[in-house]
Amino acid sequence: MNKENMIQKALTDTVLTRRSFLKWSAALGGTAALAGGMNLGLKTVEAAAQTAAETDGKWVTVACWHNCGGRCLLKAHVVDGVVTRVKSDDTHPDSPNFPVQRACVRGRSQRMQVFGADRLKYPMKRKNWAPGGGKKELRGKDEWVRISWDEALDIFATETKRILDEHGNKSIYATSYGDAFGALYYDPISRIFSVLGGNVGAWGTVSWGAWPAPSIHMMGGFPSTNDRLDLQNSKLIVLWGANPAWSRQGNTTSFYMEAKRAGARIICVDPMYSATAKTLADEWIPCRPGTDTALLLAIAYHMIENNLQDQTFLDTYAVGFDRDHMPEGADPKENFKDYVLGKYDGTPKTPEWASEICGTHPSVIRSLSQQMATTKPAAFISSYAPARTNRGEQYAQAFFTVGWMTGNVGIPGGVVTWDPLPGGPPLVKLGPRGTSYKDNPVFPSKYLFPFPDPADETWTGLNWSEQWDAILNGEYTAGVRGKQPIDIRMIYHGHSAMLNQSPSLNKGIEAHRKVEFVVSASQFLTTNSKYADLVFPVTTYWERVGDLISANRESIFWWQQASQPLFEAKSDLEISLALAEKMGIDIEMIPFEQVIFNQVAGAEVIKPDGSGFEKLVTITADDIKEWGVEGEPQKGRISLKEFQEKGVYQVERKPGDRFTHIQLKAFRDDPVANPVGTPSGKLQIHSANLAGHIAAFGWDKIAPIAKYEPPVEGYEGTLDGEYPLQLWTPHYLRRSHSVFDNVTWLREAFPQEVWMNPIDAEARGIEQGDTIKITTKHGTALRHVKVDAGIMPGTIATGEGAWADRDDDTGIDMAGATNSLCGPVPTGQGVQGWNTTNAQVEKWTGKPIGADYKQPQRIIFGEEA
Amino acid sequence: MAKQKAFYFDASACIGCKACQIACKDKHDLPLGVRWRRVFEYGGGSWVEQNGVKVPSSLFSSYLSTACQHCESPVCRDVCPVQAITKREDGIVILDSEKCIGCRYCEWACPYSAPQFNEETKAMTKCHFCYDLQAQGLNPACVDACVMRCLDYGELDELRAKYGDLNEIEPLPTNEITNPALVITPHKHSQKSGEGTGRILNLEEEV
Ligand code: SF4
Numbered sequence A: 001m002n003k004e005n006m007i008q009k010a011l012t013d014t015v016l017t018r019r020s021f022l023k024w025s026a027a028l029g030g031t032a033a034l035a036g037g038m039n040l041g042l043k044t045v046e047a048a049a050q051t052a053a054e055t056d057g058k059w060v061t062v063a064c065w066h067n068c069g070g071r072c073l074l075k076a077h078v079v080d081g082v083v084t085r086v087k088s089d090d091t092h093p094d095s096p097n098f099p100v101q102r103a104c105v106r107g108r109s110q111r112m113q114v115f116g117a118d119r120l121k122y123p124m125k126r127k128n129w130a131p132g133g134g135k136k137e138l139r140g141k142d143e144w145v146r147i148s149w150d151e152a153l154d155i156f157a158t159e160t161k162r163i164l165d166e167h168g169n170k171s172i173y174a175t176s177y178g179d180a181f182g183a184l185y186y187d188p189i190s191r192i193f194s195v196l197g198g199n200v201g202a203w204g205t206v207s208w209g210a211w212p213a214p215s216i217h218m219m220g221g222f223p224s225t226n227d228r229l230d231l232q233n234s235k236l237i238v239l240w241g242a243n244p245a246w247s248r249q250g251n252t253t254s255f256y257m258e259a260k261r262a263g264a265r266i267i268c269v270d271p272m273y274s275a276t277a278k279t280l281a282d283e284w285i286p287c288r289p290g291t292d293t294a295l296l297l298a299i300a301y302h303m304i305e306n307n308l309q310d311q312t313f314l315d316t317y318a319v320g321f322d323r324d325h326m327p328e329g330a331d332p333k334e335n336f337k338d339y340v341l342g343k344y345d346g347t348p349k350t351p352e353w354a355s356e357i358c359g360t361h362p363s364v365i366r367s368l369s370q371q372m373a374t375t376k377p378a379a380f381i382s383s384y385a386p387a388r389t390n391r392g393e394q395y396a397q398a399f400f401t402v403g404w405m406t407g408n409v410g411i412p413g414g415v416v417t418w419d420p421l422p423g424g425p426p427l428v429k430l431g432p433r434g435t436s437y438k439d440n441p442v443f444p445s446k447y448l449f450p451f452p453d454p455a456d457e458t459w460t461g462l463n464w465s466e467q468w469d470a471i472l473n474g475e476y477t478a479g480v481r482g483k484q485p486i487d488i489r490m491i492y493h494g495h496s497a498m499l500n501q502s503p504s505l506n507k508g509i510e511a512h513r514k515v516e517f518v519v520s521a522s523q524f525l526t527t528n529s530k531y532a533d534l535v536f537p538v539t540t541y542w543e544r545v546g547d548l549i550s551a552n553r554e555s556i557f558w559w560q561q562a563s564q565p566l567f568e569a570k571s572d573l574e575i576s577l578a579l580a581e582k583m584g585i586d587i588e589m590i591p592f593e594q595v596i597f598n599q600v601a602g603a604e605v606i607k608p609d610g611s612g613f614e615k616l617v618t619i620t621a622d623d624i625k626e627w628g629v630e631g632e633p634q635k636g637r638i639s640l641k642e643f644q645e646k647g648v649y650q651v652e653r654k655p656g657d658r659f660t661h662i663q664l665k666a667f668r669d670d671p672v673a674n675p676v677g678t679p680s681g682k683l684q685i686h687s688a689n690l691a692g693h694i695a696a697f698g699w700d701k702i703a704p705i706a707k708y709e710p711p712v713e714g715y716e717g718t719l720d721g722e723y724p725l726q727l728w729t730p731h732y733l734r735r736s737h738s739v740f741d742n743v744t745w746l747r748e749a750f751p752q753e754v755w756m757n758p759i760d761a762e763a764r765g766i767e768q769g770d771t772i773k774i775t776t777k778h779g780t781a782l783r784h785v786k787v788d789a790g791i792m793p794g795t796i797a798t799g800e801g802a803w804a805d806r807d808d809d810t811g812i813d814m815a816g817a818t819n820s821l822c823g824p825v826p827t828g829q830g831v832q833g834w835n836t837t838n839a840q841v842e843k844w845t846g847k848p849i850g851a852d853y854k855q856p857q858r859i860i861f862g863e864e865a
Numbered sequence B: 001m002a003k004q005k006a007f008y009f010d011a012s013a014c015i016g017c018k019a020c021q022i023a024c025k026d027k028h029d030l031p032l033g034v035r036w037r038r039v040f041e042y043g044g045g046s047w048v049e050q051n052g053v054k055v056p057s058s059l060f061s062s063y064l065s066t067a068c069q070h071c072e073s074p075v076c077r078d079v080c081p082v083q084a085i086t087k088r089e090d091g092i093v094i095l096d097s098e099k100c101i102g103c104r105y106c107e108w109a110c111p112y113s114a115p116q117f118n119e120e121t122k123a124m125t126k127c128h129f130c131y132d133l134q135a136q137g138l139n140p141a142c143v144d145a146c147v148m149r150c151l152d153y154g155e156l157d158e159l160r161a162k163y164g165d166l167n168e169i170e171p172l173p174t175n176e177i178t179n180p181a182l183v184i185t186p187h188k189h190s191q192k193s194g195e196g197t198g199r200i201l202n203l204e205e206e207v
């Protein structure tokens, strides 16, 4: 063996047992198991791509459409309808101030997703399905039967009508978002139910965690984070639980790098020495998941003890900090300062008190507090993740409060925010789509965000953390109405990944096996579709006529079609129209070309002097004729053809330009003229409305000020021994939530491992690369372990979104889907507390699991069929 | 000095995201198991108790994105029994898979494990610096993919003038064997090759 070869050397240097060494030798010896179709894409497409001459094709701007936290420009090289390569934005020279909209690793893999061999090719039904459900217990393990579109539409129409007639609209549960979040999240198929009288809706705080209600009640809404260029004014940036390198891909992390280069000190508070922390942080401060509130209270304690808080700011701009500045009607004893000092509860929230809970050393807490209080201006930026915890509202309350104590509000370089994505009002925007929307009368779309009004007695919707229990037990929590009966007979999944992506997959599977009818529309045999009776194959955006999207405040994109629909897949819009026809109902739809045209014609860009907007696109009478749409010629900055060709319009920026956005600047400049939207018009450290709002949901109660109370399955839950570890579930670069999990390139690049500290591994006799069994109250999974000192002792983590692969006999999930492990614990405003789960880990003594990318793809029908 | 094309890598800005690796796979249609560009995570350190609290002790970690170094003295070329590997006038080291007999000697000899075996074609393959794109005046695929803008390329002497002459950080081997055409800006945690106290943390992903 060549000792100088870095791979060989690493292998020999690594402390390997003989068994694992042999395994490595085998891995080095080649990948024979993969022979044939080595990228595991559609063979017909791969073959065509191989023979296609690079020079004959053309580059078109295509969609990267995922709920990924980014939005980047992707171009596909198309030869005879086949995509041979992708690239990203090259429409202008790249520079820090005027960056190209560069795509991430997932966008770069998009070709392998669209043309994956596992694309669903035909409509299909479960072999043992019959009207009424047939052998329902076989859902998830039955054989699939290819059927015609006509039969598929017919089954849907007949069963849906039967269920509606027999059980009414409140027996149908549709898990997609409808139209509330714009085109990308719009599921036209679920509109069928709306026209027929509605369906029970699904709701949850999902990614946002517990932020929305505190944000509304404490600061009056959701003001966006300071502009990316303004970050360069910050002397200190604290990224709290934020790992944009994984959760906000595309350019975002580079914006923080520019801030660092401009002199900002960066501190990351996180249970993991994350990719962001490794690259950006001057200091990493570990904190146990679900205990951030305790850490923040101790930071406040140190500030108060040393009189470091910005008292003038608090007195002028906030209420609730001390007994002399309470909102009207509030009990003066319920002020934040006295709670921190322990005046009434006898517990001063000292760094020593917090350290026992959050695991951060008291001296580190003091130093962090000192830096936060004395470095100005500073940006305090949380991600959603620390609030994706049971009782997450208390974290949001504490983060706002402690951030505001420093006075870093509404000033250049200063911000207290829960979104790591730099923001600001759009500088270029699309015209309205011109489509109408038939709302769901049973669960109106306004309740998808920011969630149902608990005092409203008219809605029927199931919370993500309660839905499966509701279906199994016939009861759901309906805000002030308390527990209400529910009788779900049909589940429809379109445009969602509900079964895989909501807490308790095991209960979810049980619920799916209970109802009479399960329909799913998808591009692959996702977890939703695996447990369905009837599956519609859906096209990707690359197979559709194109669309436009706002990428960020500086850019809009125009995507084109790259390929014809694959096999018999149809867009969900086409499916909805075919279903409407079958069912004899009318759903209004304007031609999609018109939808595109409307957005182009209505697009506006900010005037150079910032005094307003002007039309972006010049449109001629010929353009209108060519498009066959209705419209008027107009003058703008660029021609329609140029915009279409480039696929992007981006406003050029410079530091200090007039477009710089600073959150709450108007409020800071004149709080009387520009109050925030709270009852006091000020920042509400004390909010009785927030406490009342949370209580009305009917799950648990919080105080009107930030207090630390142990959450269900928080750190305190580990202390009694059975589940001594804390599991948390970060966003992972292999996927955008569950999307991309089947892409072999990404599986290879990002194994679905469980990070574990060497101290915890050693205590369990576990070594790097071992297969481990993770057990929680809610389920069991097997995974490889990554023994890494970069994760805090006592905590383990694995990326959310792997496609569950539950072995029905053992109940073990072989894929490590986090919802096989995370429980349904509805708290607060209906939060999914994915980052608070108690777990135990042991070494797996059965057969070790193999590499993810060598697992068989879920191919139902071959290309020859 | 002879012409020599070289890569530049900024370890202080790399987030280990592998956009470069996948852009390369996409450009060259590389099969599973073949990665012309690898992204390593190298680190070490441990946790100690301080007044009853576990705290990280000299924890360090950073990323390294690396491909073929198009070395000034390419041992891969020297060991190939059928002269399938050649060094072009611009310094780019290319491998002719058609000529390759699959003996895998270059893979063994190269200290960077840059040449890699394609199980399907039974031939070696290797990063060729996207010389086809360069001929069109375009950048190599990986360089244009980096979301952190930490990859660059150019003439070795010009890169050295701009960024210095560091070309060995862990887990790369020391430079004396092959004179790699590589210029690195180190991360604050980078350690000199041969003097490292850590290990590759993501070895499984990259072999
Ligand atoms: S960040 Fe999102 S939009 Fe950008 S390339 Fe990645 S997946 Fe696509």
Ligand code: SF4
Binding pocket: B013, B014, B015, B016, B017, B018, B019, B020, B021, B039, B063, B065, B145, B146, B147, B148, B149, B150, B151
């Ligand atoms: S694309 Fe850039 S940041 Fe990402 S791994 Fe490669 S070199 Fe590092």
